[in-house]
Amino acid sequence: MADHRLPNFLRYIIVSFALAALFLWIYVRITPWREFALIRNGNSAAAIALVGALLGFCLPLANTIAHSASLTDLVLWSLVALLVQVGVHVGMRLLLPQLKEAVETDRSAAGITAGGFAVCFGLINAACLTS
Numbered sequence: 001m002a003d004h005r006l007p008n009f010l011r012y013i014i015v016s017f018a019l020a021a022l023f024l025w026i027y028v029r030i031t032p033w034r035e036f037a038l039i040r041n042g043n044s045a046a047a048i049a050l051v052g053a054l055l056g057f058c059l060p061l062a063n064t065i066a067h068s069a070s071l072t073d074l075v076l077w078s079l080v081a082l083l084v085q086v087g088v089h090v091g092m093r094l095l096l097p098q099l100k101e102a103v104e105t106d107r108s109a110a111g112i113t114a115g116g117f118a119v120c121f122g123l124i125n126a127a128c129l130t131s
Helices: 005-030 035-040 044-067 071-095 099-104 108-128
Strands: none
Touching: 005 044, 005 071, 035 044, 044 071, 044 099, 044 108, 071 099, 071 108, 099 108
């Protein structure tokens, strides 16, 4: 009875992890700061911003997994989620021109704001995927 579930689970989890990795790869390239180097040096603002962005992507990703009809459906809607997160980041940089300097100098307010906006818009995006 459950034989068909394991291969389906494996397909979805591998594709989903690959999509999350793709998101991280793209995201760290569009930001003007070097997240992983900053995080390795103990920069909390960079960590909060990065985790918020990843959550903002993974919320709609999880919703898409739960409601998708196929892997193709999952990939297409995940790409929409990726574009939304890129747009949120670009919007944050326009609204807060000193965001790069603030994150690099570990001002937690910048990381909380960037990460929080990413999560909020990711949550809205996730909800829109079920309507």
